[in-house]
Amino acid sequence: MKKFTTVDDIQDLDDLLTLAKKIKAAPFAHPKKGKNKTLGLLFFNPSLRTRLSTQKAALNLGMNAIVMNLNTEGWTLEFEEGIVMDGNSVEHIKEAAQVVSQYCDIIAIRSFPTLTDKQKDEEEHVISAFLKYAAVPVISLEGSSEHPLQAVADALTIAEYKTVQLPKVVLTWAPHPKALPHAVPNSFVKMMQLANVDFVITHPEGYALNTEFTNGVTITQDQDEAFANADFIYAKNWSSYNDYGKILSKDTSWTVTTEKMALTNNAKFMHCLPVRRNMIVTDEVLDSDNSIVIAQANNRTFAAQAVLTKLLDNGK
Amino acid sequence: MKKFTTVDDIQDLDDLLTLAKKIKAAPFAHPKKGKNKTLGLLFFNPSLRTRLSTQKAALNLGMNAIVMNLNTEGWTLEFEEGIVMDGNSVEHIKEAAQVVSQYCDIIAIRSFPTLTDKQKDEEEHVISAFLKYAAVPVISLEGSSEHPLQAVADALTIAEYKTVQLPKVVLTWAPHPKALPHAVPNSFVKMMQLANVDFVITHPEGYALNTEFTNGVTITQDQDEAFANADFIYAKNWSSYNDYGKILSKDTSWTVTTEKMALTNNAKFMHCLPVRRNMIVTDEVLDSDNSIVIAQANNRTFAAQAVLTKLLDNGK
Amino acid sequence: MKKFTTVDDIQDLDDLLTLAKKIKAAPFAHPKKGKNKTLGLLFFNPSLRTRLSTQKAALNLGMNAIVMNLNTEGWTLEFEEGIVMDGNSVEHIKEAAQVVSQYCDIIAIRSFPTLTDKQKDEEEHVISAFLKYAAVPVISLEGSSEHPLQAVADALTIAEYKTVQLPKVVLTWAPHPKALPHAVPNSFVKMMQLANVDFVITHPEGYALNTEFTNGVTITQDQDEAFANADFIYAKNWSSYNDYGKILSKDTSWTVTTEKMALTNNAKFMHCLPVRRNMIVTDEVLDSDNSIVIAQANNRTFAAQAVLTKLLDNGK
Incomplete structure (x- = not known):
């Protein structure tokens, strides 16, 4: 593995999940793997799980982790080529990315989409610029269109909790008061196509994801039908993709409730x-034994540690 | 020790102070104690001493220390139960606390009071929520009502500097331009009741601390009388407790001056x-040889290291 | 070396550069040098290179690095002596500096000038206060008047890239939309007077640097003349020193272009x-093989590591 900014960077999912499971069983088994190596974690946006779990993963491997909030602690970056920099941006990404490469052996970046400028978002301008100019492997800590570390943790969690050979996994849209990005559902959709599952997406009208991700996937606007016999319910809100970044519905009939969960095959609940409690999912479901969201979050560490291991093994 | 959010969590003060002294004499004696353990330091408020000394203490024990400013780097947290999260808060403390528990072996939190909502403050809603939902030991880095790490450093400092068996220790209110919390004086009062000292509190009318803390303690509104023959003067401002969070006085006749210190038994000055110079205490006193505030601050490291040692010894 | 806040703290430049080159060849050769030592990095201002490279340097030596953004994470500091602290500042530098000394073995500080209050800036009030009150060595991460770590990296870079015994080095002013400090050019000027080079400064009228730094240096307002036969072009903007902090010119005829570079002896470009692209220097020059700005930034780590080594060897 030379970079990890999309689910497509996974060469062999089974191999990666096997590694992640091995790491989970013995997280401190390779304290020299990252010796004298530095992971730079660059945040343009808030983060809790990603920030902590990726640092933890690096430390478990004996790496140094240096965290920077680029917006507040660094210089305002310019991404446009050929521009006369007489405005507010102080440093061009060309220099910033090359410079950070001098100090870090792996660069990890979180950069959320604008949700207003579709083209800019789809170009994944921040992470793409780092990929273009950095001399070291780049990890996405969530970009505009993908959140691949989350998807590895998701796949690991499903692999651990599945009780049948071919579990039915449902990705369901759920209501939310603010416009949210598509990165998590997109990467999950890609991941479920790699995994050995029966996969269904359900969402209200107008909420179709980018068809580049969903081509060939079963999609229904009937949530109840989707939930029937499901083994895993993965709830997530996203804003409209076609009417880009817009909130078309806050219909709470899409909230995951005990009644909805009763339609499933005693499904596990994931997020x-x-x-947002009682918007995406009721307290009752989230606090039930079927909810595996904490175990899922825990797997973020081992997903990140597996990816870091792969990148360290394949070298700078 | 299973947690450390109040002075009441100290099982045996002599034992804890003996440990702190031993650590101070050889701070790097146990570099494997914290091996592969992570301390998460979560800040909702500013911090200098607590932030640096607690990180230092963790590093001295070979622990990893991960620091997060939750307000600016993470998600806005919701603390209310059963709420429909359709407003500004993005994540419920139920998930946040459980999730941080997955990545950290000990969680330390600073969360100041509102000083407007007495009930909310007294419920210590942030730290209580972490205690309720976190699966690992919780340390207070100063909550609404207590600052127990400070109190351990205070007790250690008094133990080091006392020249008589039963020193007279005076906690004196002093003026300050802004409303301040009660956490430091509360924990100091509790601590002095555990310690082998002759303890007196002095403050102007209207500044009585919560009687749950001061029951049985000698209290006088005559500062001069309190200072007579004192061996330690501990100055501190706090806002009114009864007229909650209000500033009733900025009376600089309560400022600790050389004249006031002359009433004492050549007392050491603590804070x-x-x-605030020349509000709480004059330059002359603070810069005198009797001031031990820097030594007191230095002891923060060893107090924290003793507490971390106890928590690590008693397990996750 | 007991401190490093100015180029004047360098006792023997050849010795320091020899050490830096040795460190660059084997950065991890002395992992015990900084064992159980803590570097405190205190930032009042943004930083990318300095923040990352100095942390990296400390980690390479086995030191712990603790980073704090004093403005946002700590308390507002007071620097005036004898003041009654009844305003907004919460802690006097006297205490802050002494306290940080208790937790850190070396303190490194970044504090930019006001560019409005010349006297205050020249007193270097923040770093001077740390020097006065801290009990441990102090490093400047860029103050009002000097940026000595940058100057060491600059000298190292010139030493590596020079192809003649006595290279001609030109410091040229270049246009910029915002008022910038004098620290980088000042330290570079001092450094070039220590180094074995033929040194020339060129700037437009009104942009003379403080003569305390430039005494004895060749200065011309004819940029073309300065560039003739140059081996190194070091571009930098600064605001007026005499008309303190003012922007007197944004004359883009001073921008470093391919045409200007053609006047040189195939000079290397440094910054x-x-x-600011296409203000200070054109894309064409910055993206050419003659640009060594990334190698120069890389040398920041080894400059810092050499300075830390000197301080650890002599220090506390």
């Missing part, structure tokens, strides 16, 4: 967190 | 810092 | 970064 990437943070989750 | 938790940060201290 | 401390961050650099």
Whole structure:
């Protein structure tokens, strides 16, 4: 593995999950793997799980982890090529990325989409610029269109909790008061196509994800039908993709409730967190034994540690 | 020790102070004690001493220390139960606390009071929520009502500097331009009741601390009388407790001056810092040889290291 | 070396550069040098290179690095002596500096000038206060008047890239939309007077640097003349020193272009970064093989590591 900014960077999912499971069983088994190596974690946006679990993963491998909030602690970056920099941006990404490469052996970046400028978001301009100019492997800590570390943790969690060979996994849209990005559902959709599952997406009208991700996936606007016999319910809100970044519905009939869960095959409830209680899912479901969101969050460490291991093994 | 959020969590003060002294004499004697253990330091408020000394203490024990400013780097947290999260808060403390428990072996939190909502403050809603939902030991880095790490450093400092068996220790209110919390004086009062000292509190009318803390303690509104023959003067401002969070007086006749110190038995001057010069205490006193505020601050490291040692010894 | 806040603290430049080169060849050769030592990095201002490279340098030596953004994470500091602290500042530098000394073995500080209050800036009030009150060595991470770590990296870079015994080095002013400090050019000027080079400064009228730094240096307002036969072009903007902090010119005829570079002896292009593209220098020059700004930034780590080594060897 030379970079990890999309689920497509996974060469062999079974191999990666096997590694993640091995790491989970013995997280401190390779304290020299990252010796004298530095992971730079660059945040343009808030983070709790990603920030803590990725630092933890690095430390478990004996790496140094240096965290920077680029917006508040660094210089305002310019991403446009050929521009006369006489405005507010102080440093061009060309220099910033190359410079950070001098100090870090792996660079990890979180950069959320604007949700207003679709083209800019789809170009994944921040992470793409780091990929272009950095001399070291780049990890996405969630970009505009993908959150691949989350998807590895999701796949690991499903692998651990599945009780049948081919579990039915449902990704369901759920209501939320603010416009949210598509990165988590997109990467999850890609991941479920790699995994050995029966996968269904359900969402209200107008909430179709980018078809580049969902081509060939079963999609229904009938949530109840989707939930029937499901083994895993993965709830997530996202804003409209076609009517880009817009909130078309806050219909709470899509909230995951005990009644909805009763339609399933005693399904496990999943969410990437943070989750809005009683919007996305009721307290009752989230606090039930079927909820595995905390175990899912715990797997973020081992997902990150597996990815870091792969990148360290394949070298700078 | 299973947690450390109040002075009441100290099982045996002599034992804890003996440990702290031993650590101070050889701070790097147990570099494997914290191996592969992570301390998460979560700040909702500013911090200098607590932030640096607690990190230092963790590093001295070979622990990893991960620091997060929750307000600016993480998600806005919700603390109310059963709420429909359709407002500004993004993540419920239920998930946040459980999730941080997955990545950290000990969680330390600073959360100041509102000083407007007495009930909310007294419920210590942030730290209580972590205690309720976190699966690992919780340390207070100063909550609404207590600052127990400070109190351990205070007790250690008094133990080091006392020249008589039963020193007279005076906690004196002193003026300050802004409303301050009660955490430091509360924990100091509790601590002095555990310690082998002759303890007196002095403050102007209207500044009585919560009687749950001061029951049985000698209290006088005559500062001069309190200072007579004192061996330690501990100055501190706090806002009114009864007229909650209000400033009733900025009377600079309560400022600790050389004249006041002359009433004492050549007393040592203490303060938790940060201290407002020439409000709480004059330059002359603070810069005199009798001031031990820097030594007191230094002891923060060993107090924290003793507490971390106890928590690590008693397990996750 | 007991402190490093100015280029004047360098006792023997050749010796320091030899050490830096040795460190660059084997950065991890002395992992015990900084064992159980803590570097405190205190930032009042943004930083990318300095923040990352100095942390990296400390980690390479086995030191712990604790980073604090004093403005946002700590208490507002008071620097005036004898003041009644009844305003906004919460802690006096006297205590802050002494306290940080208790927790850190070396203190490194970044504090930019006001560019409005010349006297205050020249007194270097923040770093001077740490020097006065801290009990441990102090490093400047860029103060009002000097940026000595940058200057060491600059000298190292010139030493590596020079192809003649006595290279001609030109410091040229270049246009910029915002008022910038004098620290980088000042330290570079001092450093070039220590180094074995033929040194020339060129700037427009009104942009003379403080003559305390430039005494005896060749200065011309004819940029073309300065560039003739140059081996190194070091571009930098600064605001007026005489008309303190003012922008007197944004004359883009001073921008470093391919045409200007053609006047040189195939000179290397240097800049401390961050650099405003197409203001200070054109894309064409910055992206050419003659640009060594990334190698220069890389040397920040080894400059810092050499300085830390000197301080650890002599220090506390």
